[in-house]
Amino acid sequence: xxxxxxLRAAAYGVPFQPVGGVHGSELAALNxxxxxxxxxxxxxxxxxxxxxxPDIAVIHANEVDEHGNARxxxxxxxxHPLTRAARRVLVTAERLVSSQALAxxxxxxxxxxxxxxxxxxxxxxxxxxxxxxxxxxxxxxxEAYLRxxxxxxxxxxxxxxxxxx
Amino acid sequence: xxxxxxxxxIVVNLARQIRPGEIAFSGVNSTLAMLACLLAKRAYDFHxxxxxxxxxxxPEPRKVPHxxxxxxxxxxxxxxxxxxDFYDLCARGRLDLVFLGCAQVDGAGRTNVSVIGDxxxxxxxxxxxxxxxxxxxxxxxxxxxxxxHSTRTLVEKLDFVTAAGNLQTVVTPIAVLQKREGRLALESxxxxxxxxxxxxxxxxxxxxxxxxxxxxxxxxxxxxxxxxDPQGEFAAGVRx
Numbered sequence: 130x131x132x133x134x135x136l137r138a139a140a141y142g143v144p145f146q147p148v149g150g151v152h153g154s155e156l157a158a159l160n161x162x163x164x165x166x167x168x169x170x171x172x173x174x175x176x177x178x179x180x181x182x183p184d185i186a187v188i189h190a191n192e193v194d195e196h197g198n199a200r201x202x203x204x205x206x207x208x209h210p211l212t213r214a215a216r217r218v219l220v221t222a223e224r225l226v227s228s229q230a231l232a233x234x235x236x237x238x239x240x241x242x243x244x245x246x247x248x249x250x251x252x253x254x255x256x257x258x259x260x261x262x263x264x265x266x267x268x269x270x271x272e273a274y275l276r277x278x279x280x281x282x283x284x285x286x287x288x289x290x291x292x293x294x
Numbered sequence: 295x296x297x298x299x300x301x302x303x304i305v306v307n308l309a310r311q312i313r314p315g316e317i318a319f320s321g322v323n324s325t326l327a328m329l330a331c332l333l334a335k336r337a338y339d340f341h342x343x344x345x346x347x348x349x350x351x352x353p354e355p356r357k358v359p360h361x362x363x364x365x366x367x368x369x370x371x372x373x374x375x376x377x378x379d380f381y382d383l384c385a386r387g388r389l390d391l392v393f394l395g396c397a398q399v400d401g402a403g404r405t406n407v408s409v410i411g412d413x414x415x416x417x418x419x420x421x422x423x424x425x426x427x428x429x430x431x432x433x434x435x436x437x438x439x440x441x442x443h444s445t446r447t448l449v450e451k452l453d454f455v456t457a458a459g460n461l462q463t464v465v466t467p468i469a470v471l472q473k474r475e476g477r478l479a480l481e482s483x484x485x486x487x488x489x490x491x492x493x494x495x496x497x498x499x500x501x502x503x504x505x506x507x508x509x510x511x512x513x514x515x516x517x518x519x520x521x522x523d524p525q526g527e528f529a530a531g532v533r534x
Contacts, residue, residue: 153458
């Protein structure tokens with residue numbers, strides 16, 4: 130959540146973001162996070178997290194149109210603050226759709242095309258992760274690449290969907 | 295005669311921490327807590343609101359996923375209440391019960407999810423706290439668990455303090471500890487072990503004056519656990 134606070138600071142265009150909690154954690158000293166008193170006099174002290182502005186955010190979407198408007202179905206996890214905090218946004222998507230199709234339900238578009246620098250259509254691009262509602266986590270594939278043996282990672286990369294164009 | 299298994303003692307006693315009307319949350323890498331929330335839904339008559347890290351609100355998963363962050367935990371959910379939403383809910387004091395995992399816990403109920411050994415020269419670099427540092431001080435109650443009850447998991451001194459605050463309960467295969475006056479105290483023990491065994495396997499001193507044997511598993515709790523883990527796959531992941 131401190132990571133999101135940093136992303137939010139960047140997205141809001143401010144140098145830091147107050148965040149609830151953190152009190153008593155050694156992560157504060159380790160990361161140099163500062164605590165400031167409420168300037169409005171509640172007496173509370175609040176940790177403030179410095180802005181985190183990624184150079185590039187890459188997100189995987191369900192649908193994208195030719196302008197880069199991208200629709201994400203299901204839980205968006207961190208896609209919203211991430212795309213607002215980053216300087217550049219790249220999108221991969223399961224399929225290309227018409228702009229009309231997105232305009233029919235614009236509230237499902239997570240990032241508008243004017244913010245997107247480039248997009249690629251990559252079916253099953255979230256593999257071995259899941260993509261709601263199209264496919265689930267491929268647990269055997271995850272277990273295979275985690276094996277501590279020579280070639281496990283190479284074999285995993287060689288079987289990725291994007292290698293089978 | 296008691297027939298607790300390490301697995302059932304953890305899952306059922308985690309579920310027993312949920313109170314009527316509460317908003318309860320299970321996070322990432324928290325399969326046993328996820329099972330506890332699903333068990334409580336099936337075994338207890340009261341209502342509570344179950345939220346999870348996948349963004350599910352009162353989900354009705356068609357099957358129980360291996361991962362507690364699997365999107366299967368959004369199935370049947372009438373809303374998506376994602377990462378930003380549930381963290382904010384916690385920060386403003388509206389999450390009643392949060393299940394947070396840990397590698398080590400100390401007698402004051404602080405947790406380490408960051409590192410074993412020195413931060414700059416670690417023996418083991420752990421995955422990190424996720425939102426623990428934010429949730430532990432802001433949730434009304436936090437419950438943690440360990441599948442291993444030993445002096446290296448329940449420790450006198452943490453290698454690193456990832457999170458501190460409102461930890462209330464620790465559940466293990468052999469014990470349930472509750473915080474009283476700022477210190478963890480033994481509330482109940484698995485009747486298969488003696489108090490001396492628990493003292494020997496715990497790195498910090500604790501008050502055991504009010505300890506009771508853990509109340510037996512009820513038929514409904516047992517039935518719910520069997521529907522959640524019919525093949526015993528989850529139970530196999532928790533060794534004695």
